Amino acid sequence: ESTRYRLIELLKTTDHEYVSGQLLSERLHISRSAIWKHMKELEKDGYVIEGVSRKGYRIVKSPDKVSENTLQWGLKTEWLGRNIIHRATADSTQRIAHQAARNNAAHGTVIVADEQTAGKGRMGRQWNSAKHKGIWMSIILRPAITPAAAPQLTLLTATVLADVISEVTIAKPTIKWPNDLLINHKKTAGILTEMQAEQDRIQYIIVGIGMNVNHTADEFPVSVKNKATSVKSETANEQPIVPLIQQLLHDFEQAYDDFIEHGFSNIKNKWESYAYRIGDTIRIQTNHTEIEAVFTGVAEDGALLIHTDNGETQKVYSGEIEWFHGDDT
Numbered sequence: 001e002s003t004r005y006r007l008i009e010l011l012k013t014t015d016h017e018y019v020s021g022q023l024l025s026e027r028l029h030i031s032r033s034a035i036w037k038h039m040k041e042l043e044k045d046g047y048v049i050e051g052v053s054r055k056g057y058r059i060v061k062s063p064d065k066v067s068e069n070t071l072q073w074g075l076k077t078e079w080l081g082r083n084i085i086h087r088a089t090a091d092s093t094q095r096i097a098h099q100a101a102r103n104n105a106a107h108g109t110v111i112v113a114d115e116q117t118a119g120k121g122r123m124g125r126q127w128n129s130a131k132h133k134g135i136w137m138s139i140i141l142r143p144a145i146t147p148a149a150a151p152q153l154t155l156l157t158a159t160v161l162a163d164v165i166s167e168v169t170i171a172k173p174t175i176k177w178p179n180d181l182l183i184n185h186k187k188t189a190g191i192l193t194e195m196q197a198e199q200d201r202i203q204y205i206i207v208g209i210g211m212n213v214n215h216t217a218d219e220f221p222v223s224v225k226n227k228a229t230s231v232k233s234e235t236a237n238e239q240p241i242v243p244l245i246q247q248l249l250h251d252f253e254q255a256y257d258d259f260i261e262h263g264f265s266n267i268k269n270k271w272e273s274y275a276y277r278i279g280d281t282i283r284i285q286t287n288h289t290e291i292e293a294v295f296t297g298v299a300e301d302g303a304l305l306i307h308t309d310n311g312e313t314q315k316v317y318s319g320e321i322e323w324f325h326g327d328d329t
């Protein structure tokens with residue numbers, strides 16, 4: 001298994017160029033006929049490999065079948081996703097993640113499913129997770145931060161999803177407070193952060209990510225049809241899931257390491273650069289009062305910052321917010 005992993009790595013480093021059988025056999029310390037046999041095995045995993053005499057081998061097509069192996073091969077992370085649990089079907093990857101975390105699963109363990117039969121949203125809501133249409137994934141983290149800082153991780157995750165979408169597609173994602181990822185005003189991804197903590201210490205955090213990738217408009221259930229969209233619907237391009245997850249894990253690891261080392265300020269700036277309707281007047285309903293104020297950004301504790309008419313800056317933690325777009329998700 002590890003030989004095959006290194007074989008893939010060698011073939012992938014030279015993107016679409018031929019790698020000679022000689023070089024492969026020297027690097028891997030196996031015979032050229034053994035290399036050939038490994039190639040046949042890779043083809044069974046869905047790889048299309050071309051072998052040309054005197055030139056060598058190259059990958060023509062990588063499989064888009066999500067598995068622990070295909071996610072590991074070519075994954076450019078140090079610690080995130082080094083342990084992957086993949087399920088064809090899961091009730092909820094959050095539930096599996098909690099169970100794994102209670103059984104001491106390592107920091108950076110990733111649970112991913114092709115479909116969820118009981119995907120969870122926030123506050124008991126449901127998350128529609130159709131088979132092979134999106135990324136349904138949970139990440140186990142064991143950060144040495146206080147429970148009060150946990151919402152920063154949700155904001156971090158939103159910026160990572162926005163980054164991935166803008167790196168890989170032509171879409172222009174925005175983040176709608178607190179944690180909706182929108183493309184063209186419609187919800188493309190959601191984040192569910194759950195935490196197990198004592199007074200001042202986090203045992204673990206589970207960051208759940210649901211991203212609609214390859215749905216066509218008519219593949220959403222009627223209940224969410226008007227407010228949901230997918231990357232494909234907004235860009236007219238099908239996105240292979242495996243490289244998208246790999247990119248997500250890579251970007252997440254970078255952002256997380258930066259956050260642990262340098263704190264929240266980079267994330268705050270990035271979050272605000274993606275923010276939906278920042279600088280606009282919004283209407284907020286809290287405790288029987290309704291105010292209109294300018295949405296100016298987010299605070300360190302994840303609160304929404306507003307600037308009221310009488311010149312005050314206030315924090316908003318929850319409440320009904322009218323975004324003046326008639327698309328309340």
Ligand code: BTX
Nearest residue numbers: 092094119120121122125127128137190191208209210228
């Ligand atoms: P949320 O509470 O912000 O959003 C849930 C609401 O969004 C639903 O009530 C519905 O109106 C709408 N909705 C449901 N499914 C979709 C969809 N596929 N696309 C757009 N809108 C939808 C957001 O919760 C958090 C979602 C996290 C999902 C991940 S998937 C992996 C992990 N496992 C798990 O069970 N949940 C997380």
